[in-house]
Amino acid sequence: MLILTRKTNEKIMIGERIAVSIVEIKGDQVKIGVEAPKNVKVFRKELFDDIKAENKAAAASRRTTLPKIG
Amino acid sequence: MKIETKALGAVEIDEKQRVRFPEGLFGFETLQNYALLESAEPPFLWLQSLDQSALAFVVINPFIFRPDFEITADDAEFAAIGIEKAEQALVYSIVTIPEDAAPVTANLQGPLVINRDTREAKQVVLSDPRWSTKHDIVAEMKIREGGSESTTQKGNA
Numbered sequence: 001m002l003i004l005t006r007k008t009n010e011k012i013m014i015g016e017r018i019a020v021s022i023v024e025i026k027g028d029q030v031k032i033g034v035e036a037p038k039n040v041k042v043f044r045k046e047l048f049d050d051i052k053a054e055n056k057a058a059a060a061s062r063r064t065t066l067p068k069i070g
Numbered sequence: 071m072k073i074e075t076k077a078l079g080a081v082e083i084d085e086k087q088r089v090r091f092p093e094g095l096f097g098f099e100t101l102q103n104y105a106l107l108e109s110a111e112p113p114f115l116w117l118q119s120l121d122q123s124a125l126a127f128v129v130i131n132p133f134i135f136r137p138d139f140e141i142t143a144d145d146a147e148f149a150a151i152g153i154e155k156a157e158q159a160l161v162y163s164i165v166t167i168p169e170d171a172a173p174v175t176a177n178l179q180g181p182l183v184i185n186r187d188t189r190e191a192k193q194v195v196l197s198d199p200r201w202s203t204k205h206d207i208v209a210e211m212k213i214r215e216g217g218s219e220s221t222t223q224k225g226n227a
Contacts, residue, residue, distance in 0.1 A: 039147075043195060047179070052096040052097035053203075054179075055097045058166040059125055061166065061169065066110070066111040069174070069207060069208055
């Protein structure tokens with residue numbers, strides 16, 4: 001992993017079209033700005049982890065008879 | 071073709087029921103081949119893995135209980151499975167059925183988008199805070215029937 005040290009308002013370029021900037025540092029929280037083309041999806045990693053965990057939970061159910069709804 | 075299923079035993083399926091996820095589902099990246107089967111309890115359907123007969127997901131059309139649901143994923147993501155127009159897309163949410171009496175929930179944060187014509191599909195990630203991985207289907211259906219507009223659920227995006 002490449003590790004770079006940056007100060008507030010400094011940026012990192014990923015390729016030529018993605019810029020990551022350090023907007024604010026407050027205690028143990030860092031506010032990060034991402035400028036990227038529309039087709040590059042930017043997410044908190046927890047979002048992927050949540051969806052993966054939910055898929056696993058859905059697959060783990062042993063129920064083969066489904067509830068009635070509606 | 072005849073397939074073995076988790077819930078329905080051996081079932082004969084049509085080519086048209088097949089669905090292919092080139093990138094798999096999150097957490098199931100190596101499994102690409104599925105079939106969409108009707109269940110005995112509509113509006114639920116089974117998304118049955120053709121690679122592992124013991125693996126099947128229950129899915130539902132999310133618009134049934136959340137008519138306000140929308141996918142704002144970027145066009146490029148749809149292009150990956152050949153979708154150019156909204157009419158080409160079939161959308162399903164994976165349902166989690168707990169073993170206990172906890173509510174049956176649907177994942178609106180990571181819906182499945184299927185290209186109606188090619189049957190190529192993808193699980194997309196929505197960052198809209200209105201959608202979470204656990205929407206209580208029955209409760210949200212009741213809110214809707216009650217005519218209330220305040221169906222917004224706090225997400226975790």
